Amino acid sequence: MxxxxxxxxxxxxxxxxxxxxxxxxxxxxxxxxxxxxxxxxxxxxxxxxxxxxxxxxxxxxxxxxxxxxxxxxxxxxxxxxxxxxxxxxxxxxxxxxxxxxxxxxxxxxxxxxxxxxxxxxxxxxxxxxxxDPSATRTARLRAWNCEKCSDPECEHRLFTALTGRDSQSG
Structure with missing residues (x-):
């Protein structure tokens, strides 16, 4: 144990x-x-x-x-x-x-x-x-150019955030 x-x-x-x-x-x-x-x-x-x-x-x-x-x-x-x-x-x-x-x-x-x-x-x-209900988590996007980032998780968060915005506005 x-x-x-x-x-x-x-x-x-x-x-x-x-x-x-x-x-x-x-x-x-x-x-x-x-x-x-x-x-x-x-x-x-x-x-x-x-x-x-x-x-x-x-x-x-x-x-x-x-x-x-x-x-x-x-x-x-x-x-x-x-x-x-x-x-x-x-x-x-x-x-x-x-x-x-x-x-x-x-x-x-x-x-x-x-x-x-x-x-x-x-x-x-x-x-x-x-x-803890008072704790909230928000997705953070990087402030620099994604072309120079090459972080797949960052790109996925960016893509998900962008497609989420498009589907909510349409």
């Missing part, structure tokens, strides 16, 4: 790491995920060993939360120290950005990416951010 995926949330003070952990604990898509959070790498139970285990990811909070100017320098220093500690330990991580539901969706996308690789039969669909 495989153990559930683990997610270690790290962030400088004031980045909302504890709030995101609490929100993920209440989210129905993460009921089978072990969550831990901290402001320093050693604040979680042996994160280096845990991050080496299959199905574990480290999420680092981005510096996009509102922060008083007087605290910004200390927050940036703490973030830089966290990134250095992760690099020294050889731990890969994903950075989570956004406000409110956006941040939860970003975290769920990161969790889904590790869950589907660790648990291919059950991870897909379980961690979809659209299980």
């Amino acid at each position: 495989t153990s559930p995926p683990s997610v270690i949330l790290l962030g400088a003070p004031g980045t909302g790491v504890q709030a995101l952990c609490a929100a993920l604990e209440r989210h129905p898509a993460t009921t089978s995920v072990r969550l831990a959070w901290g402001h320093m790498l050693d604040a979680t139970a042996d994160p280096a060993a845990a991050a080496d285990a299959a199905g574990t990811t480290v999420l680092l909070m981005g510096l996009d939360q509102p922060c008083p100017d007087s605290d910004r320098r200390a927050q940036e220093a703490a973030d830089a120290e966290l990134r250095s500690a992760l690099a020294r330990a050889g731990i890969s991580y994903r950075v989570v950005y956004g406000q409110g539901a956006q941040r939860i969706t970003s975290a769920l996308n990161a969790i889904k990416s590790i869950a589907t690789s660790a648990y291919p039969s059950s991870g897909s669909g379980h961690f979809e951010p659209d299980t």
Whole structure:
């Protein structure tokens, strides 16, 4: 029997790491995920060993939360120290950005990416951010010339979007 995926949330003070952990604990898509959070790498139970285990990811909070100017320098220093500690330990991580539901969706996308690789039969669909009704997903089209892109997925999205518009207007 495989153990559930683990997610270690790290962030400088004031980045909302504890709030995101609490929100993920209440989210129905993460009921089978072990969550831990901290402001320093050693604040979680042996994160280096845990991050080496299959199905574990480290999420680092981005510096996009509102922060008083007087605290910004200390927050940036703490973030830089966290990134250095992760690099020294050889731990890969994903950075989570956004406000409110956006941040939860970003975290769920990161969790889904590790869950589907660790648990291919059950991870897909379980961690979809659209299980949260406030999260919406829109198709993004690239802003440059498609002739120079040569990305088949991008071309398919563009074609689908264009044919969708034509069928709706006719």
